[in-house]
Amino acid sequence: MDVKNNILETIGNTPLVKLNKITKDLPCDVYAKVEYFNPGNSIKDRMAVKMVEVAEAEGKLKPGGTIIECTSGNTGMGLAMAAVVKGYKCIFSTTDKQSQSKVDILRALGAEVIVCPTNVEPEDPRSYYSVAARLQREIPNSFLMNQYDNLANRQAHYESTGPEIWKQTEGKITHLVVTAGTGGTVTGTAQYLKEMNPNIQIWAIDVYGSLLTKYFRTGELDMNEVHPYVSEGFGEDFVPQNYDMSVIDHFEQVTDKDGAVMTRRLAKEEALFCGYSAGSCIQGLMQLKDKLKKGDVVVAILHDHGSRYVNKVYNDQWMAERGFFDVKSFKDVVNARG
Ligand code: PMP
Numbered sequence: 001m002d003v004k005n006n007i008l009e010t011i012g013n014t015p016l017v018k019l020n021k022i023t024k025d026l027p028c029d030v031y032a033k034v035e036y037f038n039p040g041n042s043i044k045d046r047m048a049v050k051m052v053e054v055a056e057a058e059g060k061l062k063p064g065g066t067i068i069e070c071t072s073g074n075t076g077m078g079l080a081m082a083a084v085v086k087g088y089k090c091i092f093s094t095t096d097k098q099s100q101s102k103v104d105i106l107r108a109l110g111a112e113v114i115v116c117p118t119n120v121e122p123e124d125p126r127s128y129y130s131v132a133a134r135l136q137r138e139i140p141n142s143f144l145m146n147q148y149d150n151l152a153n154r155q156a157h158y159e160s161t162g163p164e165i166w167k168q169t170e171g172k173i174t175h176l177v178v179t180a181g182t183g184g185t186v187t188g189t190a191q192y193l194k195e196m197n198p199n200i201q202i203w204a205i206d207v208y209g210s211l212l213t214k215y216f217r218t219g220e221l222d223m224n225e226v227h228p229y230v231s232e233g234f235g236e237d238f239v240p241q242n243y244d245m246s247v248i249d250h251f252e253q254v255t256d257k258d259g260a261v262m263t264r265r266l267a268k269e270e271a272l273f274c275g276y277s278a279g280s281c282i283q284g285l286m287q288l289k290d291k292l293k294k295g296d297v298v299v300a301i302l303h304d305h306g307s308r309y310v311n312k313v314y315n316d317q318w319m320a321e322r323g324f325f326d327v328k329s330f331k332d333v334v335n336a337r338g
Pocket of ligand 1: 074075180186232233277304
């Protein structure tokens with residue numbers, strides 16, 4: 001029988017889908033690695049299961065133990081699925097900036113979710129980092145996954161995302177475009193691809209309000225770069241250990257508005273109903289279009305599914321309230337819907 005032994009075995013081997021409209025004026029083809037085909041609807045399933053497997057192998061997670069993590073939802077989804085299948089408890093700390101639906105989904109998978117304030121320093125005892133660290137200290141046989149500094153994160157992409165893209169493009173890929181948060185996706189995938197062909201250009205996409213781009217360009221950790229943004233899942237106010245900046249060729253920043261507008265275009269024009277960072281990724285690519293030439297083969301990673309953003313980027317009022325529609329009155333929103 002052609003069956004899977006459990007849902008975790010369906011992770012990976014996601015399709016590469018050509019973009020036909022948004023990128024039609026570019027001199028080359030662009031293929032989207034559509035990661036919402038993973039069972040948890042995001043690329044983070046890959047690294048979540050890898051982090052659990054490595055923790056088990058290193059004896060940090062023992063039968064009946066508790067998985068703890070700070071997560072904006074997608075990593076939590078993967079960890080919660082792994083916990084159900086492998087028999088662990090799960091507790092997540094997250095921020096009040098995240099969609100309520102993301103929290104509800106994690107709870108549906110049996111996880112406990114603690115919602116913490118966004119606008120406090122990481123050192124503040126109320127921050128989601130501090131809460132997760134305290135839980136690990138207090139709960140016996142628990143392990144804080146720490147997707148930021150746990151190198152099993154990028155290893156997952158070195159072992160699966162990178163080889164898949166290489167094989168699917170028959171080694172013809174010339175450019176990889178990826179939104180960057182923990183750095184796991186861009187670094188792990190790039191490490192593999194650069195080993196196969198060091199000429200492949202790796203473009204990391206960041207958001208205004210994150211310090212990653214300035215750090216990449218100057219080596220400076222400039223907190224003046226940091227301000228709140230509404231884009232979700234990428235950009236950071238520190239540099240996680242998963243980064244190896246030497247495999248990245250360029251960092252590009254995208255505004256909240258441009259990312260949101262492009263996310264809606266992906267659904268309308270390509271039938272790709274993706275999360276906010278997917279639009280930011282394609283927007284970043286479009287900002288760099290003058291660097292592309294005929295014959296290039298571009299792969300853009302689209303991290304997650306649009307269902308978690310229906311009350312945000314796919315909601316007209318949410319868009320209008322933030323000035324993301326170029327209109328003077330709400331009446332014109334109908335015309336501006338993109
Ligand atoms: N987009 C979304 C929706 C995400 O959940 C993440 C993970 N935080 C990213 C982009 C960035 O991926 P990474 O953390 O591997 O850099």
